[in-house]
Amino acid sequence: MKQITTKDNSITYHNEQYDETYHSNSGAIEEAQKKFVDACKIREFVKDKYSITILDVCFGLGYNTAVAIDNILAVNPQCKITVVALENDMKILEEIDKINPNIKSYVLIKDLIKKRDNNEFNIINFPVKIKLLLGDARETIKQVTEKIDFVFLDPFSPKKCPELWTDEFFKDIYTIMRPGSKLATYSCARIVRDNLTKAGFSVSDGPIVGRRAPGTIGIKE
Template sequence: MVKDGVHARVPVYVKEDMILMKPITTKDNSITFHNPEYDEYYHSLSGAMEEAVKKYAEPCRIAQLARKGSITILDVCFGLGYNSAAAIDAALEANPQCRVRILALENDQEILNKARDIDAGFKNYSLIRKIAEMHNARQGSVEIELFLGDAIIKIKDVNEKVDAVFLDPFSPKRCPELWTEEFFRDIHKVMREGAILATYSCARSVRENLKKAGFEVMDGPFVGRNAPSTLAVKR
């Protein structure tokens, strides 16, 4: 099964990879893994890197924000850190002096460890590898702080305002606890006015909960499938 009910043709060899958590190559040649507990992939099989750039970094306007000199991002469900890596690349390309601060929520050290084994195509992926080990890391003007544990609890420890949010849990069907109105309210609280939350899901229940939590909700880009992602803006 692929995230958000989007099915892709999966080659037979994937079966063994699914059990052993071996790397799987997606259509843009970037690597993902399959999580046996949720029976879902960490990224879209249409392109893991493409997803990070086009569903998260671009719609959250990371490059534009970086030109102002400083940006803070909340990465909910950090996983292999692709969304953060895409954001760091976009920010530094737009403004090499930009101060980038990322607050990352993730509860599984095992997937963090996988970041050390792969050669992801992001320019600044070395910082993600450091995070997998140290949970707090700095490289030049970029700093990542990882909150290891249940995102529902850890979001309450975030006590600074963010300019953008990447919301990337497993699907609403498999991981409903991370798509609730209550959790979205906690995310809403830490966002600056005008900040954008991006997520791959366009499920009606997700959009309803975002609206109830106070967000203005709109279609995000269509990437790798015939359905849009979702953008939610704090007004």
């Protein structure tokens, strides 16, 4: 897999099957921070919370999860953090051991992959718990029993990976979210917003980062 250095100096990869990169060229870590963590207003949420549960759809290199954990612990070091991650490609997970992004909590992501037990990926390192479900997210989403506060929705583009942008898949995500919870994604494509609306979400603009179009926020009212 070909490594690429993005404009904030963080590493991403090019996926040959999809002919797409895992992150935007403007900055892989910046994308995690702005399009997912800031877009969800996670720092504000955890100020007075005892716990938070995040669903990371399309875990890839785990940047979104690791950056979220850094932000949460900076604001509230006692906050119990549960992350459920969905990913189907062992090849990208194997790259995690080879990179050292400038994210404090990345040691936890490395541990998660190292401590793999057959197809089970679990770590508990108080106050953080991460569980990764390996397989097609359209199937593994049905195994999630946790009630979710925030969803990071980060598949390849709707053009290249349409199966993860359907109203059926969004409905399965919606079902396990708590009332008032938020989903963030980088795409503002019409089909994405229409399908989120069909699944029950209230849709609004997310932040604009590194390109002209905004991302999208879906709220479960």
